[in-house]
Amino acid sequence: MRLYDCKTAPSPRRVRIFLAEKGIEIETTQIDLWGGEQFSEAFRKVNPDCVVPALELDDGSCISEVVAICQYIEEMHPEPALMGVTTEERAHVSMWNAKVEQQGLWAMADAFRNSAKGLQGHAVTGPDAYPQIPELAERGRARVLQFFKRLDTQLADHEFVAGDSYSMADITALVLVDFARWIKILAPDDLADLARWHGEVSKRPSAAA
Amino acid sequence: MRLYDCKTAPSPRRVRIFLAEKGIEIETTQIDLWGGEQFSEAFRKVNPDCVVPALELDDGSCISEVVAICQYIEEMHPEPALMGVTTEERAHVSMWNAKVEQQGLWAMADAFRNSAKGLQGHAVTGPDAYPQIPELAERGRARVLQFFKRLDTQLADHEFVAGDSYSMADITALVLVDFARWIKILAPDDLADLARWHGEVSKRPSAAA
Numbered sequence: 001m002r003l004y005d006c007k008t009a010p011s012p013r014r015v016r017i018f019l020a021e022k023g024i025e026i027e028t029t030q031i032d033l034w035g036g037e038q039f040s041e042a043f044r045k046v047n048p049d050c051v052v053p054a055l056e057l058d059d060g061s062c063i064s065e066v067v068a069i070c071q072y073i074e075e076m077h078p079e080p081a082l083m084g085v086t087t088e089e090r091a092h093v094s095m096w097n098a099k100v101e102q103q104g105l106w107a108m109a110d111a112f113r114n115s116a117k118g119l120q121g122h123a124v125t126g127p128d129a130y131p132q133i134p135e136l137a138e139r140g141r142a143r144v145l146q147f148f149k150r151l152d153t154q155l156a157d158h159e160f161v162a163g164d165s166y167s168m169a170d171i172t173a174l175v176l177v178d179f180a181r182w183i184k185i186l187a188p189d190d191l192a193d194l195a196r197w198h199g200e201v202s203k204r205p206s207a208a209a
Numbered sequence: 210m211r212l213y214d215c216k217t218a219p220s221p222r223r224v225r226i227f228l229a230e231k232g233i234e235i236e237t238t239q240i241d242l243w244g245g246e247q248f249s250e251a252f253r254k255v256n257p258d259c260v261v262p263a264l265e266l267d268d269g270s271c272i273s274e275v276v277a278i279c280q281y282i283e284e285m286h287p288e289p290a291l292m293g294v295t296t297e298e299r300a301h302v303s304m305w306n307a308k309v310e311q312q313g314l315w316a317m318a319d320a321f322r323n324s325a326k327g328l329q330g331h332a333v334t335g336p337d338a339y340p341q342i343p344e345l346a347e348r349g350r351a352r353v354l355q356f357f358k359r360l361d362t363q364l365a366d367h368e369f370v371a372g373d374s375y376s377m378a379d380i381t382a383l384v385l386v387d388f389a390r391w392i393k394i395l396a397p398d399d400l401a402d403l404a405r406w407h408g409e410v411s412k413r414p415s416a417a418a
Contacts, residue, residue, distance in 0.1 A: 068304035075296040087284040095277035
């Protein structure tokens with residue numbers, strides 16, 4: 001297996017943390033997203049969508065999309081479980097991971113990609129050119145802040161995002177909070193449960209991945 | 210189990226088709242999305258995100274998000290498998306389902322929700338008010354048309370979206386193509402493989418769900 005990665009990008013960090021929690025090391029190739037390497041002929045053969053992460057399997061085929069990559073790793077290396085153990089737990093992890101993606105991570109991507117100077121003409125990930133929409137950047141910021149409140153409410157009653165155990169949903173949420181901070185979308189100080197959770201998951205060695 | 214559904218909306222149709230393929234019938238409650246019933250106090254107790262589908266389990270807890278609902282049903286009723294059988298197949302179904310969602314379904318939602326007269330102030334699903342962004346509606350239309358080309362390319366080499374077997378990725382793509390047509394985003398006639406596939410999956414009895 002080989003992971004196509006970019007050390008400074010949020011989506012591949014989700015896979016890096018997932019692997020670190022499992023204690024797995026795999027060969028990695030860095031793709032220089034800021035230099036446009038994802039659009040090279042060589043990388044298009046790996047993933048025609050021109051995004052990382054991508055996981056090349058030993059048969060040469062390639063899995064992209066974080067949720068699919070993590071599911072593959074989870075099935076190959078079940079311990080420790082990061083996607084739930086029982087059917088109900090697995091459904092809750094999947095649900096919360098999807099909520100964090102759709103209400104948090106994609107909104108953050110809207111905020112970032114529609115405002116960053118270096119992404120003019122690349123407001124959507126992938127090979128196609130789309131101009132930035134400044135109103136969408138603003139909406140994205142507002143939605144991320146709104147979602148932080150929902151996460152705080154959930155974390156008031158649960159130790160982790162999807163319940164009693166650390167899971168993939170925590171990884172997605174950690175990457176959201178950290179990258180949002182990097183683009184200056186800061187969780188308000190009064191969200192004490194979100195802050196408590198963020199402090200805890202940030203202390204795990206995997207957070208350095 | 211009880212499914213909270215809306216007969217005319219695309220997301221719950223994904224679950225209805227999934228259930229029909231499994232041959233499962235469950236109790237269903239229709240939520241009148243166009244009348245705003247999703248924002249009622251009663252439904253907020255079921256799903257505070259104010260969206261359908263939502264699956265209420267026998268213990269009273271609720272699973273939302275299509276991918277989590279389908280995963281739960283797949284684990285409870287494994288035959289016929291709609292999310293792949295081997296680890297590799299399961300990763301491919303998960304990957305293609307995510308691609309169809311992100312590049313197709315969410316782009317279509319951008320097109321619809323940012324232009325429909327009845328959705329002014331509700332440009333994002335959920336309880337929060339966001340104004341429509343007409344430029345985003347246009348971008349959404351362009352992205353859906355672009356994605357139809359990618360689907361056509363994939364279907365030139367594969368009978369179904371994720372490979373040799375009908376799967377959840379076909380269900381997501383069928384709902385995309387049909388709802389896009391309803392909002393007048395039509396797949397160009399020269400996408401012959403997409404048309405062949407659409408004809409085949411539309412003939413399955415589940416497509417009427």
